[in-house]
Amino acid sequence: xxxxxxxxxxxxxxxxxxxxxxxxxxxxxxxxxxxxxxxxxxxxxxxxxxxxxxxxxxxxxxxxxxxxxxxxxxxxxxxxxxxxxxxxxxxxxxxxxxxxxxxxxxxxxxxxxxxxxxxxxxxxxxxxxxxxxxxxxxxxxxxxxxxxxxxxxxxxxxxxxxxxxxxxxxxxxxxxxxxxxxxxxxxxxxxxxxxxxxxxxxxxxxxxxxxxxxxxxxxxxxxxxxxxxxxxxxxxxxxxxxxxxxxxxxxxxxxxxxxxxxxxxxxxxxxxxxxxxxxxxxxxxxxxxxxxxxxxxxxxxxxxxxxxxxxxxxxxxxxxxxxxxxxxxxxxxxxxxxxxxxxxxxxxxxxxxxxxxxxxxxxxxxxxxxxxxxxxxxxxxxxxxxxxxxxxxxxxxxxxxxxxxxxxxxxxxxxxxxxxxxxxxxxxxxxxxxxxxxxxxxxxxxxxxxxxxxxxxxxxxxxxxxxxxxxxx
Amino acid sequence: xxxxxxxxxxxxxxxxxxxxxxxxxxxxxxxxxxxxxxxxxxxxxxxxxxxxxxxxxxxxxxxxxxxxxxxxxxxxxxxxxxxxxxxxxxxxxxxxxxxxxxxxxxxxxxxxxxxxxxxxxxxxxxxxxxxxxxxxxxxxxxxxxxxxxxxxxxxxxxxxxxxxxxxxxxxxxxxxxxxxxxxxxxxxxxxxxxxxxxxxxxxxxxxxxxxxxxxxxxxxxxxxxxxxxxxxxxxxxxxxxxxxxxxxxxxxxxxxxxxxxxxxxxxxxxxxxxxxxxxxxxxxxxxxxxxxxxxxxxxxxxxxxxxxxxxxxxxxxxxxxxxxxxxxxxxxxxxxxxxxxxxxxxxxxxxxxxxxxxxxxxxxxxxxxxxxxxxxxxxxxxxxxxxxxxxxxxxx
Numbered sequence: 001x002x003x004x005x006x007x008x009x010x011x012x013x014x015x016x017x018x019x020x021x022x023x024x025x026x027x028x029x030x031x032x033x034x035x036x037x038x039x040x041x042x043x044x045x046x047x048x049x050x051x052x053x054x055x056x057x058x059x060x061x062x063x064x065x066x067x068x069x070x071x072x073x074x075x076x077x078x079x080x081x082x083x084x085x086x087x088x089x090x091x092x093x094x095x096x097x098x099x100x101x102x103x104x105x106x107x108x109x110x111x112x113x114x115x116x117x118x119x120x121x122x123x124x125x126x127x128x129x130x131x132x133x134x135x136x137x138x139x140x141x142x143x144x145x146x147x148x149x150x151x152x153x154x155x156x157x158x159x160x161x162x163x164x165x166x167x168x169x170x171x172x173x174x175x176x177x178x179x180x181x182x183x184x185x186x187x188x189x190x191x192x193x194x195x196x197x198x199x200x201x202x203x204x205x206x207x208x209x210x211x212x213x214x215x216x217x218x219x220x221x222x223x224x225x226x227x228x229x230x231x232x233x234x235x236x237x238x239x240x241x242x243x244x245x246x247x248x249x250x251x252x253x254x255x256x257x258x259x260x261x262x263x264x265x266x267x268x269x270x271x272x273x274x275x276x277x278x279x280x281x282x283x284x285x286x287x288x289x290x291x292x293x294x295x296x297x298x299x300x301x302x303x304x305x306x307x308x309x310x311x312x313x314x315x316x317x318x319x320x321x322x323x324x325x326x327x328x329x330x331x332x333x334x335x336x337x338x339x340x341x342x343x344x345x346x347x348x349x350x351x352x353x354x355x356x357x358x359x360x361x362x363x364x365x366x367x368x369x370x371x372x373x374x375x376x377x378x379x380x381x382x383x384x385x386x387x388x389x390x391x392x393x394x395x396x397x398x399x400x401x402x403x404x405x406x407x408x409x410x411x412x413x414x415x416x417x418x419x420x421x422x423x424x425x426x427x428x429x430x431x432x433x434x435x436x437x438x439x440x441x442x443x444x445x446x447x448x449x450x451x452x453x454x455x456x457x458x459x460x461x462x463x464x465x466x467x468x469x470x471x472x473x
Numbered sequence: 474x475x476x477x478x479x480x481x482x483x484x485x486x487x488x489x490x491x492x493x494x495x496x497x498x499x500x501x502x503x504x505x506x507x508x509x510x511x512x513x514x515x516x517x518x519x520x521x522x523x524x525x526x527x528x529x530x531x532x533x534x535x536x537x538x539x540x541x542x543x544x545x546x547x548x549x550x551x552x553x554x555x556x557x558x559x560x561x562x563x564x565x566x567x568x569x570x571x572x573x574x575x576x577x578x579x580x581x582x583x584x585x586x587x588x589x590x591x592x593x594x595x596x597x598x599x600x601x602x603x604x605x606x607x608x609x610x611x612x613x614x615x616x617x618x619x620x621x622x623x624x625x626x627x628x629x630x631x632x633x634x635x636x637x638x639x640x641x642x643x644x645x646x647x648x649x650x651x652x653x654x655x656x657x658x659x660x661x662x663x664x665x666x667x668x669x670x671x672x673x674x675x676x677x678x679x680x681x682x683x684x685x686x687x688x689x690x691x692x693x694x695x696x697x698x699x700x701x702x703x704x705x706x707x708x709x710x711x712x713x714x715x716x717x718x719x720x721x722x723x724x725x726x727x728x729x730x731x732x733x734x735x736x737x738x739x740x741x742x743x744x745x746x747x748x749x750x751x752x753x754x755x756x757x758x759x760x761x762x763x764x765x766x767x768x769x770x771x772x773x774x775x776x777x778x779x780x781x782x783x784x785x786x787x788x789x790x791x792x793x794x795x796x797x798x799x800x801x802x803x804x805x806x807x808x809x810x811x812x813x814x815x816x817x818x819x820x821x822x823x824x825x826x827x828x829x830x831x832x833x834x835x836x837x838x839x840x841x842x843x844x845x846x847x848x849x850x851x852x853x854x855x856x857x858x859x860x861x862x863x864x865x866x867x868x869x
Contacts, residue, residue, distance in 0.1 A: 045730070046724070047514070049641050050642060088729060138740075
């Protein structure tokens with residue numbers, strides 16, 4: 001019998017904010033010692049109250065806009081009660097009844113064709129801490145408590161593991177390239193709901209949920225294993241399927257049922273009285289829309305039109321800060337293709353030699369566009385520009401001040417260029433004669449002499465034109 | 474009885490209930506579960522008083538999480554046989570040892586204590602005083618208020634502590650509020666609620682009647698009215714209060730601070746034994762009741778219904794305050810409470826809270842003065858204080 005796989009996903013994504021969702025603790029995304037990033041609020045001490053981080057609302061709404069969701073103008077928080085030592089308040093603040101985004105849509109393209117995946121909702125919530133086990137004791141680390149997350153819940157619209165992995169890859173690059181999430185290891189976690197039904201039927205089969213998976217590869221394997229288990233049960237009656245929560249064992253490649261205790265909890269949700277409902281008015285929504293980074297596909301297309309290579313686009317997509325730098329430099333009037341080369345060839349090379357990564361690039365858009373423009377205008381030679389970049393990257397120098405100190409900037413006027421050209425013609429009679437007799441290559445010798453004399457300053461194109469003009473006489 | 478949990482200054486003029494944090498000082502909310510807990514920060518109201526030059530005398534004993542009548546079931550209390558029940562902060566104010574005290578009004582214990590001791594206590598409008606640094610139980614209706622000997626002293630302290638605090642998401646936007654006691658009360662209309670009047674004993678009834686007489690003598694109109702929803706409003710508040718308290722005290726689990734049982738082999742036993750030893754019978758009853766009303770099968774009929782009742786009562790009270798300046802009621806059914814068994818506490822407090830629940834449920838202010846209670850509309854504290862002052866003056 002032919003069977004159809006039906007899958008729905010709940011994906012948790014950590015938002016890239018400077019501080020936690022309900023307190024001002026920062027730096028949670030960098031590796032630090034346990035409990036370094038903790039205050040009385042995120043440690044659940046009595047007397048502290050949650051205060052909403054506005055940025056979380058904006059990022060969640062932005063993610064919703066990218067997934068074509070409606071933004072709920074009235075959104076509220078609920079408390080979810082359960083005991084676990086890594087949850088300091090014994091409740092998690094999340095959204096049950098009025099999530100921030102609903103009714104979205106994502107198109108997923110695989111070899112089998114394109115499919116619409118409907119997004120049921122996106123809600124905001126806080127993360128829990130973690131337990132560290134050692135010797136006879138367990139320890140709690142609250143660094144991650146109250147780290148902002150969004151949970152993206154789809155309708156059961158996936159029909160294959162390929163679609164699931166493609167969708168997750170799309171989310172990942174979308175969020176990473178726009179800075180909504182760093183999407184580092186473990187910052188995206190998935191619960192997979194899966195059932196199998198006879199092809200052509202409408203009714204859903206018995207659903208099982210595989211909890212908390214972080215790697216795409218494991219998700220793919222887990223779905224394949226679970227689908228086979230369901231089909232064997234339906235086809236051969238190997239076991240009776242029950243609605244339950246399961247976990248995937250990465251080593252054995254199998255799923256197994258979780259204890260009832262972990263799954264049949266009544267979370268006793270209720271509205272959090274400490275957090276007033278958030279009202280997103282027209283003005284705020286317009287602002288969020290205006291600040292929405294251009295989504296991946298559109299952005300890649302725009303870069304491509306500028307003549308930026310596919311390889312360079314891939315690099316830009318993986319580092320949103322670099323893409324942002326390029327966008328800003330372009331906005332300051334530089335040519336996109338040239339600017340991309342400056343960043344991804346020149347700067348990247350210097351970074352590599354210094355043992356740094358592309359994301360470590362610390363130059364302002366103003367600084368970089370200054371260098372690019374001066375080179376274009378012929379007021380700075382390329383070698384000097386590169387030396388300046390080295391000083392910026394390795395010593396944190398200011399590009400404008402550095403060029404000034406080093407005397408790199410040359411003010412060229414045409415009368416000076418003219419006298420240099422005259423001199424070059426005078427001292428290269430053989431080349432001049434050759435050129436005039438039709439050997440165009442001979443021009444290079446005279447041109448080279450000019451450039452040597454000018455020490456690389458001056459606009460080469462302009463000099464060449466002036467030289468040719470002179471030689472006509 | 475025990476007055477102070479900790480006393481740290483003889484010169485201090487303000488006492489602070491043990492449900493309110495003072496940096497570095499023991500803060501246990503009357504509960505064994507918070508044994509030895511010293512906070513890293515002070516409540517906003519405490520900071521504001523200190524900034525204005527007031528000195529804090531010490532932390533006053535309260536009943537465990539202020540869930541009892543007036544403070545009788547503090548883990549740290551020392552009651553003598555036959556001693557009647559009083560509130561520690563209210564008694565300190567009455568004796569003149571301190572000028573005023575801060576208390577958290579959550580389920581009426583502060584207002585009952587003020588009535589028994591014959592001092593004033595104002596439960597202000599929800600959101601006017603920051604709850605930052607209050608050991609929170611019922612966040613949606615609890616409010617930090619002021620005990621003092623008279624209306625003027627209440628107004629003075631309230632003016633210092635009220636006003637927006639960014640650390641409290643429920644804090645209202647006004648930077649400051651001012652309180653006065655000299656509104657003209659002539660022509661004001663006050664109503665007495667028959668249903669609440671009838672629930673009080675004869676002494677309390679006589680107090681209400683004589684208070685009404687005094688008001689009439691000052692040119693205030695007094696009428697009796699009927700409010701048929703006082704019991705349902707109280708039940709709604711008890712549901713919300715228990716649910717929120719159950720949730721807020723969940724964090725006291727023996728893992729991070731406070732009492733941890735010595736007797737456990739795994740995390741479940743650590744939780745169960747620490748909490749079994751750390752909470753008293755009344756708190757356990759509130760936790761069970763609160764847990765029940767939030768459970769899947771009861772939520773719609775209990776918790777959600779209570780929220781709907783809250784909205785309806787708010788509408789009805791708004792309508793009432795369009796006709797009357799204030800509502801005059803008892804703050805409790807008696808003028809003296811004898812000691813009693815903690816197993817009866819849940820029911821007893823439930824019954825007594827019928828007098829105090831509406832302001833907690835709908836966030837309106839209430840003032841206890843001369844043993845009676847005046848409820849007012851949102852932000853009408855000064856009207857209540859002015860009415861109370863005219864009667865205080867007559868007593869002089």
